[in-house]
Amino acid sequence: MIENIRFQESFNYAYIDEFTKKEIRRKTLKAVCIPGYQVPYSSPEMPISRGWGTGGLHLTLSLVGPEDVVKVIDQGSDASVNACNLRLFIKEMANCNVTFNTAAATVIQTRHRIPEEILTEKQILILQVPQPEPLRGVERHEAKTRTMHAEGDYAKLWVTLYEAYVRTGALRSGAGHPILVNGRYVATPSPIPSWDVPNLSMARCLYLFGAGREKRIHCIPPFTRVEPLEFEDIRFKVEEFVDVHCSVSGKNKAFMDEVYADDFSRSWVINDSNFLDKVRQGPRPPQRLFTNPE
Amino acid sequence: MGYVAVKGGQDAIENANKLVDYFRWRGKTTPIELDQARTQMRLAVDRAMGEGSLYAPAHAALALLQVEGDSFEAAFHLRAYRATLERRYFAEVLNTREMFVHRRISSTFREIPGGQILGPTRDFSFRLLKPTLLNATLGSIEKFIANLRDEVDPSKLHAITTYKKVIDIFLQEGWMSKQTGFDEDRRVFDVTREAIKFPVPRSGTLQMLARAETGALMCMAYSTMRGFGDSHATVGELRVGDVPVRIVDKRGRRRYAGRIKVTEAEMVGSDDRGPKSAAPKLSIGYGLCFGQNETKAICMGVVESALREPNPDNPANNQEFVLYHTEVIEAYGFTNHLKLPHYVTFQADLEGFRRVARIAEEKERDEVAAIAGAEDNDD
Numbered sequence: 100m101i102e103n104i105r106f107q108e109s110f111n112y113a114y115i116d117e118f119t120k121k122e123i124r125r126k127t128l129k130a131v132c133i134p135g136y137q138v139p140y141s142s143p144e145m146p147i148s149r150g151w152g153t154g155g156l157h158l159t160l161s162l163v164g165p166e167d168v169v170k171v172i173d174q175g176s177d178a179s180v181n182a183c184n185l186r187l188f189i190k191e192m193a194n195c196n197v198t199f200n201t202a203a204a205t206v207i208q209t210r211h212r213i214p215e216e217i218l219t220e221k222q223i224l225i226l227q228v229p230q231p232e233p234l235r236g237v238e239r240h241e242a243k244t245r246t247m248h249a250e251g252d253y254a255k256l257w258v259t260l261y262e263a264y265v266r267t268g269a270l271r272s273g274a275g276h277p278i279l280v281n282g283r284y285v286a287t288p289s290p291i292p293s294w295d296v297p298n299l300s301m302a303r304c305l306y307l308f309g310a311g312r313e314k315r316i317h318c319i320p321p322f323t324r325v326e327p328l329e330f331e332d333i334r335f336k337v338e339e340f341v342d343v344h345c346s347v348s349g350k351n352k353a354f355m356d357e358v359y360a361d362d363f364s365r366s367w368v369i370n371d372s373n374f375l376d377k378v379r380q381g382p383r384p385p386q387r388l389f390t391n392p393e
Numbered sequence: 394m395g396y397v398a399v400k401g402g403q404d405a406i407e408n409a410n411k412l413v414d415y416f417r418w419r420g421k422t423t424p425i426e427l428d429q430a431r432t433q434m435r436l437a438v439d440r441a442m443g444e445g446s447l448y449a450p451a452h453a454a455l456a457l458l459q460v461e462g463d464s465f466e467a468a469f470h471l472r473a474y475r476a477t478l479e480r481r482y483f484a485e486v487l488n489t490r491e492m493f494v495h496r497r498i499s500s501t502f503r504e505i506p507g508g509q510i511l512g513p514t515r516d517f518s519f520r521l522l523k524p525t526l527l528n529a530t531l532g533s534i535e536k537f538i539a540n541l542r543d544e545v546d547p548s549k550l551h552a553i554t555t556y557k558k559v560i561d562i563f564l565q566e567g568w569m570s571k572q573t574g575f576d577e578d579r580r581v582f583d584v585t586r587e588a589i590k591f592p593v594p595r596s597g598t599l600q601m602l603a604r605a606e607t608g609a610l611m612c613m614a615y616s617t618m619r620g621f622g623d624s625h626a627t628v629g630e631l632r633v634g635d636v637p638v639r640i641v642d643k644r645g646r647r648r649y650a651g652r653i654k655v656t657e658a659e660m661v662g663s664d665d666r667g668p669k670s671a672a673p674k675l676s677i678g679y680g681l682c683f684g685q686n687e688t689k690a691i692c693m694g695v696v697e698s699a700l701r702e703p704n705p706d707n708p709a710n711n712q713e714f715v716l717y718h719t720e721v722i723e724a725y726g727f728t729n730h731l732k733l734p735h736y737v738t739f740q741a742d743l744e745g746f747r748r749v750a751r752i753a754e755e756k757e758r759d760e761v762a763a764i765a766g767a768e769d770n771d772d
Contacts, residue, residue, distance in 0.1 A: 116479055122586075139588035143476035144469070149726025151733065174737040181733055183402035211737050229727070240713055242591040268752035274741040292741035312723045314588035338744040356736060357743070370737060 113160040114192040119143055123161040123316075127307065130318035135280025136248070137231050142314040152185055154309025155208045155227035158316065162223065163193045163206055170197065170204035175212045175354070175370035182210075201373050202385065211274065213295040215353050215374040216385040218304035220321060226289045231310035231317060233277040233287040253285050253328075260328055270333050279326045286317055293327070294337045294354045300325035345369045348378045417461060430454040439654070439684020440464060444721050445471025446585075446604040448653045448683050465725045468606075472722050476585075482640040484650070489657050489681075491555055492634040496685075499559045500628040501661055507556040512633065513685075559630040560659055560677060569664075569675045591713055598700055598716065599693075603682050606721035607689045613719060614692035617699050617709040624709075626660040626678055626695045633657075633685050657681050660694030665702065676701075 111117065119141060126140040145153045163169060169189050173182035177199040185208065190197045198204050201216045208225045218224060234244040237255040247253070256277060263271050274290035278299065288296055289308055299306060299319055306319040319325055329335035344351045346358075346366040353369040360366070369375040377385050431438055431454035441453040445468040453471060460466035496512025499505045563569035582589075582597035584604075589597055602610065617624035635652040642648050657680065664676035678698025680690035696709055704710035718724060 110477060114477070116477060118479070119476075139590060141586050142588060143585065144472035144722055145476065146470075146473040148469070148729060149723040150728075150730035151726060153726075174734050178402045179734055180402040180406055183406060187403070210733075229730075240591070242713075245590070267749040268756070269745060269749050271745075273745045274738045290738050290741075292737060292744075294741070312727055336748075338741060339748075340744075354737070355740070357740060370740075 110192060112193065113163055114145075114188075115143070115157070115160050120161045123157055126316050127158065127161065127318070130307070130316045131305070131320050133284070134320055134323050135278075135284030135286040135317060137286070137310075137315040137317045139314055140316055142311050145311070147185070147188070149312040150229060151181060152208070152210060152227040153311030154313075154316070155210070155225050155311075156185065156189070156309075157311060158225045158307050158309040159189055159206055159208045160193065162225075163189065163195055165194050167193070167205045168196045168198050168203055169193075170199065170201065170207045170373075172207065172209040172212055172214070174210060175356070176372045178372065199373050199376075211290050211292075212354070212371065213291055213298045215369075215371045216377070218302065220303045222304045223307060224304055225307045225309060226291070228287065228289040228308045228310035228315075228317075229312075231287060231308065231313050231315040233285050248284060251283070256285060256328065260330075264330075264333055270329060270335055276335060277328045279328060280319055281323050281325075284317075285328065286319075288325075292338055292354055293335065296325075296327050296335070297337065340367070343367045345375070345378075348375060350378055353378075425458055427451060427454050427458065430458050434462075436685060437462065437464065437467075439686050440607060440689075441467040441471060443683040443686055443689060444468035444604060444606055445475065447471045447475040465606075465721060469722055469725065482642065482650075485639045485641065485647070487636050487638065487655070489632065489636055489655070490558065492632060492636045492655075492657075493553070493652070494556055494632055494634040495654075496634070497556060497630065497632040498628070499630045501559060501630075502562075505559050505630075506562075507554075514687075556632075558659070560661075563629075563661070563675055569677070589716065593712060593716065595701075598712065599679065599681070599697060601716050601720065602680070602693045602697055604721070605689075605693070605719035606724070607686060607692075609719035609721065609724070610689055610692040610696060613699075613709045613715055614695035617695060617707065622699055622707045622709045623702075623704075624662070624695055624699060626662050626698055628691065629659040629661040629677065631656070631658045631687060631691065633687065654684050655681055656684065656686050656690040658687070658690035658694040660691065660698055662698050 113120070115123070122141055126138045130136065130138045140157075142154070142157060145156055147153060147156065159169065169186065171177065171182045171186040171189070173179040173185075176182060177186075186197050189195065189208075201207070201214045201218075205221060206223050206225065207214070207218075208227070210227045213224065213226075232241070232244055234247055234253075234256060237259055238244050238247065247255075260271055263269070274292050275287055276293050276296055277285055278288050278296065280286050286308075288299055301322055301324065302319070303321055305321055308317045308319075310316070327335040338354065340351060340355045343355055345353070345355065345368050347368050350369065353371060353374060355367045356370045358366055358368055369378065374385065431450050434454070434457060437457055438450050438453045441457055441464060442448055442450065444464070445453065445456070447453075449471070452474065453467065456467040456470040459470065494510060494512075496514060497507075497510045499509065560569065564571070578592070578594035580594045580596065582594045582600070584597050584600050589601070593601075614624070616622060633654070633656045635654050637652050638650045640648050640650050660678040660680065662676050662678055664674040676698065678694040678696070678701075680693030680695075680697065682689045682693065696715060699707070699709045700712050700715060702710060703712065708714045
């Protein structure tokens, strides 16, 4: 038996082979056409780990060209280790430009944040999604959740929200509040803080959601109505940073990180690292999407 | 500013890579050659090929060397490499009746047509550490091979042959029918080309189990044997050996592409899916994987059998539970993603937690005040 031991050293443009790219693009188009609907796709293995952004990477690499400028965000930061890793991989494989500057990017891949700065019709925001199924918490079987979506049967989710309110006095707490997209499909915004959820509605940019491990793509097209699930008398609320100011910029109109020094003293800092840089530098701060409550 | 990501991520990654290399080389031992790993770590190579879903022994050996022997990482490297390869041809269905058998056993009968062939197995060896292995040299290995050759009497060797299957007995006796008579989805489904949707056709289930993580499959199969299921599977036949792979080229000609080593397990169970009035039948749970990995093939057969009788009470009888959670690359990746920073997500949770805590505290205060007020009124 003759062994082939010529190891592959060169890769196709943007790493993914053309057949798979074509398939991902077709599924993405379908997702654009049916806002909020989860489209199953092949999701081939990537050289990075499952659960570390493979779905986002599939979308980015299926879209990116040599003229693109790519930005990668991880929990608000361009400089955290995983963001560096993904950005380098995309740059090497697609031979494109990369940036930290939100306004300069044509494609932004993000983990769990929407930039504070307003995005335009020239930009695509690709969100990494750990669990694309908003009903998974109330129904563990995929076959059943697909049926529930088909029938628009979200009763179990409403009951869960109601129970959370009755038990705790708050509608729901934490990241990834479920959303109703275009009045039809309930979807997950991925685990973004509630702070970012209002930015999904009637935006000028295209939002794509890639769940690699779970093999699903969903989408919120530009100028699409997105409503967080809430009751008429009990409203959805964003995080409140009461009496909190960024220790670096003195500002408070952004999602904040709570940081602790070695002596356990607490301070706050604006989470979106590029936004913070611009706030510090410029007399004219970047245009924001919405203003958090004073 | 301890854990806030600063612009040093790139340097940190580079240094981490250097440290990995340092920890590999700091013992200053002779690097293991690819061929040494490929031949002397045969079972690790086989396992990596199976879970990596790519039959390429040299690539698997390279992967194992690269990752210091971590079976998850080795499978992961092969899968990622495999995903870059173009599909040019479809292989014809493997015919394991054509197998050049290295080993073949059955537990259902003492004697089987063609005979039991023990072949290379550690099943009956004492698990005692053998320091004498360390004395092996190329010379002593040559000698061992030569002695083995001398022991073999060529006149007593059988001609190269193929073997009929134990299930032929069942088919002949009418205990088993090829027409299972139940409504089986017989579409050929490729899980690497489209995402699974439930219920998954049997072809998709088999493909996923053949790629599943050995330990995870064992956990599932074992659970059906010791109380969380209804398995009384018996090894009808287990065979290990080489089977020819043929492809049909663009002009429609059948071409021999080479041989691959596989392990095949046919687990006999009872088929309870027919109508109650019908005569009972035997069923087969089918296991097949690359290389010699008997634990995996047997467990795959047991689990495959369990999956054809859905039962929400048992994990192993639940298609979604088994297929999603034995998938090695997804489970491994997601488990380890917990090491990524989660401070935004956690901040959002924390804020919600505080809000709820505040509401609870206020409610408590109000209740205390109400009780106090009531007591005042009593006075």
